[in-house]
Amino acid sequence: MSQTALIEEVENSQLKTDIPEFRVGDTVRVHIRIIEGEKERIQAFTGTVVARKGSGLSETFSVYRIAYGVNMERIFILHSPRVAKIEVLRKGKVRRAKLYYILGQSGKAAKIKEKIGVKKKKEPVKKVEPVKEETPKNETETPEKTEE
Numbered sequence: 001m002s003q004t005a006l007i008e009e010v011e012n013s014q015l016k017t018d019i020p021e022f023r024v025g026d027t028v029r030v031h032i033r034i035i036e037g038e039k040e041r042i043q044a045f046t047g048t049v050v051a052r053k054g055s056g057l058s059e060t061f062s063v064y065r066i067a068y069g070v071n072m073e074r075i076f077i078l079h080s081p082r083v084a085k086i087e088v089l090r091k092g093k094v095r096r097a098k099l100y101y102i103l104g105q106s107g108k109a110a111k112i113k114e115k116i117g118v119k120k121k122k123e124p125v126k127k128v129e130p131v132k133e134e135t136p137k138n139e140t141e142t143p144e145k146t147e148e
Helices: 003-014
Strands: 027-036 039-053 060-067 070-077 083-090
Antiparallel strands (some): 039 060
């Protein structure tokens, strides 16, 4: 086994599988594990996804928000054990791969339209064949004439 194949195998075992599908422009809530001394707590960071970079184990995404008049941008490693959970609150409708133009703006200028009517993946419909009831041959034939 080559060294690159071994590294790839170790990386694949570290990847998370419970990550929801989200894109740039979506509003997300990231739950982060914060360790203070011996105590551990979870803190939520809500904001708009501004960028997504990389692939595999080193994939990162940037979340931007304005709170109490202060602009904050935070970069998270997608497959980090510190990221407890990611919730998608709202789908955004954008036409860019990176939304760096939003970083200095506030109010309506920093607003992103919501994607309405997001198509959900349809499950294949199983065709059910109708059950044919078999009728006895005697009933379908014309009734016999009775002699009187």
